[in-house]
Amino acid sequence: MNIQFPERFTWGAATAAYQVEGAAFEDGKGKSIWDVFSHVPGNIEDDATGDVACDQYHRYPEDIKLMQELNLQVYRFSVSWPRIYPEGTGVVNSKGLDHYDRLVDALLDAGIDPWITLYHWDLPQALHERGGWPNRDIADWFTDYALTMAERLGDRVKHWMTMNEAWVCSYFGYRDGNMAPGIKDHKQALAASYHFNLAHGRAYNAMKAMNPNLKVGITHATQQHRPLDGKPESLALAEFLWQENNGVFMEPIFSGSYPEAIIDRYPESIPVITDADLIEMNNYDFVGLQYYCDNLIRDGKLVAEKLPEFEYTEMGWPVTPDGFYNNIMEYVRRYKPKELAITENGMALDDEVDAEGRVRDVRRQKYIKAHLESVHRAIQDGAPLTGYFAWSFMDNYEWACGYRPRFGLIHTDYATQTRTIKDSGRMFAEIIRNTGW
Known part of the structure; x- marks a missing residue:
């Protein structure tokens, strides 16, 4: 199959601050809700924390060299809010700002464009204590x-994402716990x-007023x-869950x-959107879509068990690249967005470095190509897609799952912090070099 992407298509990989930075209590950084939550026994697999993670706070020069080996055009990373404002508001931590200054400059010197996510789940604990x-x-x-x-960075960073996957923060953080x-x-x-939507819109307006040249978007799972x-009950559940998770x-x-389905289900819980709030919310330059799998429904219920007709990842998620195409086109049909980028997509496997020093992750290579085929097909069918970011640049701390799932194009040995480019990373580098395969 001959797959060729547009010449201006953007290729990158992504991470998040708490998942890779480490240095959780260094250089004046305040506590985040994840610094607190991960230290409660039983909350995380193996009681793992992000205190050290991939130590990228100290090792970013080494990682940038690896990004160059992967031919990455863009690195999407998040800023740690409590590293900038240890109390969430008030006094700025200059050492935190200086760190991101150095990171951005190092990326640009390496020919890699920085895309910044402002909020990737690590709310300052001090703000949680004020209501969050x-x-x-x-x-x-x-x-x-x-x-x-x-x-601080708008003179060098053009692309900004306000929020990452607000539904995860809202439902897993405040509904499911x-x-x-x-x-x-x-x-x-x-x-x-x-308030995620309101904060996005208010920040969008303020950032654009300060610098109209910034491109400010938001990402959604x-x-x-x-x-x-x-x-009928299966179709009805699929529509309701679309509205609950996306709508x-x-x-x-x-x-x-x-x-309407959400208003009908939760009439006493739905906030009232005021006209003033709506003016602020209804603003974006692009939307980042993040996809891993379809959730399967049978007999009006979500399917909990693994089905023999599907391959599954280390997360227990079915591999459904055809669903990726359908999902993109459903977004286009319902919302008619101006511009889309795939800001996360990837596969968790139980990767190991073999005796020859290689990670032969054949299944991840097939996953990436199959999902890129869906992206290519969506572009041909009119989806305004302008880029693709693999999740993730490197194996890292995967939230409640600790360090077990490995999504990276690069293998991380957490004991030694040795990085090893996987076969999938080499393949991805060739796809970028050739703008397809």
């Missing part, structure tokens, strides 16, 4: 932080979802739910309202 995302004041706290970063901050309250979860039968965050931005 369910507190409306967070829209202003976040905007002040966003402006601080844009003022299995991720930081560990709260189980559906009303707080929906309040958080509202694309949750496609696939009925395996045509039963709650996308509809206020694109249409100014919450989905």
Whole structure:
């Protein structure tokens, strides 16, 4: 199969601060909700924490050289909010700003374009203690932080993402309690979802007013739910889950309202969108879509067991590249976005370095190519896709799963911090070099 992407298509890989930086308590950094949550016994597999992670805070020059070997055009990373504002607001930590200054300059010197995510889940613990995302004041706290970063780095960084996967933060953090901050309250979860949108919009407006040349977007986890039968209850559940996982965050931005199915299900919990808030929310330059798999439905219920007709990843997720195409096109059909980028896509495997010093991750190579075929097909069918970012640049701390799942193009030996480019990373480098295969 001959797959060729547009010449201006952007190729990159992504990480997040808490997952790779380490240096959790160095150079004036404050505590985040993950610094606290991960230290509670039983919250994380093997009680793992991100205290050291991949030590990228200290080792970024080495990692940038590896990015060059992978032919990466872009590195998407997040800023640690408590590294900039240890108390969430107030006094800026100059050592934190200096670190990201050096990182951005080093990337640019290496010919790699930095794309910054402002919030990838590590809320300052001090702001959680003041109400966190369910507190409306967070829209202003976040905007002040966003402006601080844009003022410092906006002369060199063009692409900014305000939030990463707000539905994960809202539902897993505030509804299910299995991720930081560990709260189980559906009303707080929906309040958080509202304030994620409000904070995004308010920060967008402030950043664009300061520098109109910035491109400011937001990323969303694309949750496609696939009925395996045509039963009405299966189709109804698929639509409801689309609206709960996608519509709650996308509809206020694109249409100014919450989905009717969500209003009907949770009439007392849905925040009221005011006209003033809507003006702030309904702004973006691009949307980052993040996809890993379809969630399967049968007989009106989510399928919990593994089905023999599907391959599964180390996370227990089915491999569904055809669902990736369908998901992209469903977003285009429903929301008609101006510009899309795939800001995360990847496969967790139990990778090991063999006796010859190689990681022969054949399944990940097939996964990447199959999903890129779906991206290519979507572009041909009119999706405004402009880039693809592999998740992730390197094996790292995978939140509640600790260090077990390995998503990286680069293998990390956590005991020695040795990095080894996997066969999938070599393949990805060739795809970028040739703009396809």
